[in-house]
Amino acid sequence: MKEDEAACVLFDAGHRACGGCAAAMAARLILDAAGKDTIVVSSTGCMEVFSTPYPETAWKVPWIHSLFENNSAVASGVVESLKKQGRKEKVIAIGGDGATFDIGILCLSGAFERGHDFTYICYDNEAYMNTGIQRSGATPYDASTTTSPAGKCSFGNRRPKKDLPAILAAHGAPYVATASIAYPPDLKKKVEKAVNTPGPCYIQVHAPCCTGWGFEGEKTIAIGKLAIETGLWVNYEMEEGKITKVKKVVRKPVEEYLKEQKRFRHLFKPKRNDAEIAKIQAIADRNAEKFGIEIKLKK
Amino acid sequence: MLEITEGSHAVAKAVGQCRPQVIAAYPITPQTHIVETLADMVADCTIDAEYITVESEFSALSACLGASAAGSRVYSATTSQGLALMFEVCFNCAGMRMPVVMSIANRALGAPLSIWNDHQDSISLRDSGWMQLYAEDNQEATDLHYLAYRVSEDHRILLPSFVCFDGFILSHTYEPVDMLTQEQADSYVPVFKPYHRLDAADPISFGLFASPDYYMEFRYAIDQAMNRARTVLPEAGRVFSEMFGRDYSGLVEAYRLDDADCAIVAMGSICGTVKDAIDEMRDAGKKVGLLKIRAFRPFPVKEVQKALSGVSTVAVLDKNISLGSKGAVALEIRDALYGSQIPVHDYIIALGGRDVRRKDIAAVVASAEAGSGDIYYGLREEVLK
Amino acid sequence: MALGMGCTARPGKSRDTRTGSWRVFRPEFIADKCTKCGMCAIICPEGCIGENEEGLPVPDYDYCKGCGLCAEECPSEAIEMKKEEK
Ligand SMILES: Cc1ncc(C[n+]2csc(CCOP(=O)(O)OP(=O)(O)O)c2C)c(N)n1
Ligand code: SF4
Ligand code: SF4
Ligand code: SF4
Ligand SMILES: [Mg+2]
Numbered sequence: 001m002k003e004d005e006a007a008c009v010l011f012d013a014g015h016r017a018c019g020g021c022a023a024a025m026a027a028r029l030i031l032d033a034a035g036k037d038t039i040v041v042s043s044t045g046c047m048e049v050f051s052t053p054y055p056e057t058a059w060k061v062p063w064i065h066s067l068f069e070n071n072s073a074v075a076s077g078v079v080e081s082l083k084k085q086g087r088k089e090k091v092i093a094i095g096g097d098g099a100t101f102d103i104g105i106l107c108l109s110g111a112f113e114r115g116h117d118f119t120y121i122c123y124d125n126e127a128y129m130n131t132g133i134q135r136s137g138a139t140p141y142d143a144s145t146t147t148s149p150a151g152k153c154s155f156g157n158r159r160p161k162k163d164l165p166a167i168l169a170a171h172g173a174p175y176v177a178t179a180s181i182a183y184p185p186d187l188k189k190k191v192e193k194a195v196n197t198p199g200p201c202y203i204q205v206h207a208p209c210c211t212g213w214g215f216e217g218e219k220t221i222a223i224g225k226l227a228i229e230t231g232l233w234v235n236y237e238m239e240e241g242k243i244t245k246v247k248k249v250v251r252k253p254v255e256e257y258l259k260e261q262k263r264f265r266h267l268f269k270p271k272r273n274d275a276e277i278a279k280i281q282a283i284a285d286r287n288a289e290k291f292g293i294e295i296k297l298k299k
Numbered sequence: 300m301l302e303i304t305e306g307s308h309a310v311a312k313a314v315g316q317c318r319p320q321v322i323a324a325y326p327i328t329p330q331t332h333i334v335e336t337l338a339d340m341v342a343d344c345t346i347d348a349e350y351i352t353v354e355s356e357f358s359a360l361s362a363c364l365g366a367s368a369a370g371s372r373v374y375s376a377t378t379s380q381g382l383a384l385m386f387e388v389c390f391n392c393a394g395m396r397m398p399v400v401m402s403i404a405n406r407a408l409g410a411p412l413s414i415w416n417d418h419q420d421s422i423s424l425r426d427s428g429w430m431q432l433y434a435e436d437n438q439e440a441t442d443l444h445y446l447a448y449r450v451s452e453d454h455r456i457l458l459p460s461f462v463c464f465d466g467f468i469l470s471h472t473y474e475p476v477d478m479l480t481q482e483q484a485d486s487y488v489p490v491f492k493p494y495h496r497l498d499a500a501d502p503i504s505f506g507l508f509a510s511p512d513y514y515m516e517f518r519y520a521i522d523q524a525m526n527r528a529r530t531v532l533p534e535a536g537r538v539f540s541e542m543f544g545r546d547y548s549g550l551v552e553a554y555r556l557d558d559a560d561c562a563i564v565a566m567g568s569i570c571g572t573v574k575d576a577i578d579e580m581r582d583a584g585k586k587v588g589l590l591k592i593r594a595f596r597p598f599p600v601k602e603v604q605k606a607l608s609g610v611s612t613v614a615v616l617d618k619n620i621s622l623g624s625k626g627a628v629a630l631e632i633r634d635a636l637y638g639s640q641i642p643v644h645d646y647i648i649a650l651g652g653r654d655v656r657r658k659d660i661a662a663v664v665a666s667a668e669a670g671s672g673d674i675y676y677g678l679r680e681e682v683l684k
Numbered sequence: 685m686a687l688g689m690g691c692t693a694r695p696g697k698s699r700d701t702r703t704g705s706w707r708v709f710r711p712e713f714i715a716d717k718c719t720k721c722g723m724c725a726i727i728c729p730e731g732c733i734g735e736n737e738e739g740l741p742v743p744d745y746d747y748c749k750g751c752g753l754c755a756e757e758c759p760s761e762a763i764e765m766k767k768e769e770k
Contacts, residue, residue: 011731012695013698013699013703013746014698014699014703014747015701016703019752020749020752025727025729028731036502037499039369039499041365048508049508052693053507053508053510054691054693055507055513055693055697056701057504057507057693057694057695061499062498062499063497063505064497065504065505066361066364066391066395067391070358070361073358073361074361074362074364074365074368076353076361077321077351077362078369080349080351080362081368081370081373084371085320085369085371089499106355106357109354110355110358113354114352181727217751218752218753218756221757222757394691395691457689494689502694504692505690506690506692507691507692509691513687
């Protein structure tokens with residue numbers, strides 16, 4: 001074994017993700033945490049496409065892809081099939097935000113309501129990246145995408161992000177968490193917890209996308225951290241529907257996050273748009289209040 | 300053992316005897332009695348299966364796909380709108396070579412909404428890579444399920460199957476059906492041996508994407524499997540007839556066709572009416588016969604050519620319409636007879652549950668013999684005015 | 685090579701694609717500055733950073749895409765991105 005292979009025990013190198021891709025990082029970290037006795041069910045999207053151009057596969061665990069919107073239903077079948085055979089492998093469904101928030105929500109809701117023992121992980125890059133950066137239900141307010149472009153009479157995406165973790169918690173999911181590739185040990189801990197919790201568990205992983213958001217690949221983690229430090233992304237855990245843990249931060253103004261990304265450039269150029277920036281700041285403020293993330297520094 | 304039973308119950312019982320490990324289905328008229336009966340069997344532990352009460356047909360077939368990939372024998376049933384909702388997954392099951400068996404209690408497709416029988420639903424999945432078997436009566440509907448499992452799961456084939464039987468006309472009708480015993484079913488349907496499966500001990504990736512360098516070869520491989528099914532299906536039918544006496548060795552079946560001038564071609568329960576009409580016409584001295592199509596996919600080109608080689612006229616009864624073209628069965632028959640001089644007349648008939656009687660069959664034969672055809676038979680002109 | 689039934693494949697061939705050829709900048713690891721904290725190996729999206737006998741990180745340039753994430757995140761500034769000589 002070459003030295004480097006140690007680092008990609010279960011997700012192989014040679015995949016075709018963009019340099020600095022958070023989704024690729026997420027795939028590695030998820031498998032690291034879940035271990036080799038895991039069956040992965042993927043949806044169509046960047047992660048599936050960059051990892052499995054026939055006859056190459058980066059997955060060293062059993063893996064299946066069927067369609068864009070059915071990974072939870074396929075996973076339901078896998079789980080019950082294993083149960084019938086008395087097998088013990090863990091099942092993880094992985095989907096992009098488009099697959100999860102939008103087109104696959106019927107299958108997802110059905111699978112969670114039925115209570116299959118599996119973990120669903122959404123890698124959330126906040127748009128349909130594989131088809132060229134179109135908006136999804138996870139796209140944040142004002143982000144410019146190819147179907148929510150900023151223009152003379154548009155500030156980008158008109159709606160805030162859908163609160164999917166709350167929707168899944170309302171299904172009675174025993175464990176729901178958000179995480180970020182910017183904090184790998186935390187992400188891995190949450191994956192371990194989810195796969196070892198009986199019943200349907202959900203983790204939503206913030207996965208900044210250099211290509212779709214417009215920043216350099218080396219900044220992927222820095223951007224992920226800024227999302228958390230501004231309060232636009234909150235890392236938390238919910239057990240039996242109750243928030244049990246929240247990552248606290250010393251908050252920064254949202255524009256420190258926004259101005260690093262092309263998708264928000266229209267808020268600064270050609271003219272700074274204070275009114276819209278204030279609306280985004282208000283979203284962060286609401287998050288801060290709702291989750292109690294604020295660490296107040298003593299003056 | 301002969302039982303007077305509803306078609307759906309007989310089918311459900313046969314399916315149970317095939318020992319599916321995972322069942323995923325969603326209720327829709329007229330399929331409901333099948334899935335309710337299976338749910339009862341699971342609830343009473345008469346069969347040892349996981350029954351997934353999915354939230355849609357789309358998920359039903361998706362769950363079957365996942366369960367099959369993980370190494371279990373699977374079953375689903377649907378019809379009409381439900382089958383249409385499965386469209387994408389149907390192509391996927393075949394392309395991924397998952398040997399799913401699914402009953403189709405054939406029903407018309409909306410709009411307009413109709414719960415009554417025709418073949419538009421399964422015919423519309425013609426190109427999806429599923430084998431399609433059509434039953435004439437409840438005995439055949441029941442038996443074809445054993446056959447379908449045996450052939451679908453054969454490693455030479457690995458293709459999913461529709462077992463089609465007419466909604467209400469068969470599904471809700473009580474007829475005597477000779478059921479196999481469990482031991483007989485076990486001796487005919489072998490224990491499921493997956494070709495490969497999702498398994499941590501040998502991690503395989505399923506469902507990769509294919510570049511233009513590979514896509515065509517994968518499609519060709521499916522078609523090759525269909526070709527092999529042209530011999531594996533009759534082979535399985537022969538074994539069935541040797542073991543249990545009922546003969547399904549033909550992809551087609553001829554009725555009084557040997558010396559016929561006019562051949563009627565049809566699929567499904569209408570064949571029963573056609574046979575009665577033929578007997579009457581024969582009594583009146585008319586040389587008419589029936590070619591019943593049992594397997595629509597793979598389509599039995601050679602068998603059709605052979606069976607129809609001696610006739611002078613063909614009348615095809617199509618319970619479907621490829622809007623803007625012809626009925627799907629007539630198109631196949633014309634293709635099979637290409638180069639011969641035999642005229643093929645198409646009759647779009649019995650759409651959305653319109654009743655067909657013996658006298659209608661006689662009228663069709665008269666029309667074909669007069670050289671007309673390629674019409675909708677039995678249109679109510681008064682409502683078209 | 686026979687087709688994988690239903691478009692299936694076993695692992696192994698992913699490494700046939702040498703993504704190192706995409707690289708424009710090359711991470712160079714400065715042993716003196718490295719504290720062996722392991723951060724770079726954890727975050728590399730290619731999983732292509734291993735370690736040598738001394739426990740120092742070693743990238744596999746066959747697969748390193750030169751994204752610069754390791755250099756950006758190294759807490760000891762022990763990785764420098766240098767323009768790839770072609
Ligand atoms: C039914 C269907 N509709 C549309 C598509 C096209 N499509 C493929 S991937 C994709 C977007 C994927 O978005 P997401 O789930 O967020 O994953 P990402 O590519 O962003 O990682 C779309 C729209 C499809 N494959 N299937
Ligand atoms: S577009 Fe974004 S998510 Fe897709 S491979 Fe590139 S960086 Fe990753
Ligand atoms: S991140 Fe920097 S200090 Fe840590 S192991 Fe890598 S090179 Fe060494
Ligand atoms: S530059 Fe990017 S791909 Fe190369 S070793 Fe560093 S993190 Fe990995
Ligand atoms: Mg996305």
